[in-house]
Amino acid sequence: MVIEKNYPGKVSAGFIPCSDAAGEIEAVGEDVSIYTPGDRVLSVFHPRWYTGKPPVTAATESCGNYRDGWLTQYKVIHQKPIAPLPETTFAPLLIKQSGRSSV
Numbered sequence: 001m002v003i004e005k006n007y008p009g010k011v012s013a014g015f016i017p018c019s020d021a022a023g024e025i026e027a028v029g030e031d032v033s034i035y036t037p038g039d040r041v042l043s044v045f046h047p048r049w050y051t052g053k054p055p056v057t058a059a060t061e062s063c064g065n066y067r068d069g070w071l072t073q074y075k076v077i078h079q080k081p082i083a084p085l086p087e088t089t090f091a092p093l094l095i096k097q098s099g100r101s102s103v
Helices: 090-098
Strands: 022-024 040-043 082-084
Antiparallel strands (some): 040 082
């Protein structure tokens, strides 16, 4: 969408797309209390929307919307727009629950 200029928002040259990601913490700042290097995390699409109606700033605060996204090798980010990545993922759970032995 960004490359074909079909993106719904206004983005400038050099914009980094992608609103969803998973990765590993490489390093943390001295004020970071939630994560340590090596932790596996995933992105939170609306980092400041916790409950109820979304704040009016929800779209502009989301990475990959009007702010640079996650499609990059490294990203410096506050500790709030990420969450711990579960040890297991949905696919193995669904396969096990459905009784299938392979995909």
